[in-house]
Amino acid sequence: MSKTLDYIALIVVFIGAVNWGLVGLFRLDLVKTIFGDMSMVSRIVYVLVGICGIYLLTFLGRVNREA
Helix, strand or coil: CHHHHHHHHHHHHHHHHHHHHHHHHHCCCHHHHHHCCCCHHHHHHHHHHHHHHHHHHHHHHHHHHHC
16 A cells, blocks of 8 residues: 555656646646636645655655665
8 A cells, every 4th residue: 555655646746846847947837727726626736746745755764764
């Protein structure tokens, strides 16, 4: 179960990173474009990306212990 959660978190954070890259390069916020400017769904997406990013800090700790 933990590995599945790790992969889901990695995918969500990757999507968030691509979105921020597009914001920085082209001023294009895909979440805002798809779901609306600070709509409930877009806010949920932003919160999920943040939670997954924090969760991946534990992933980093686990990887370091295994090495």
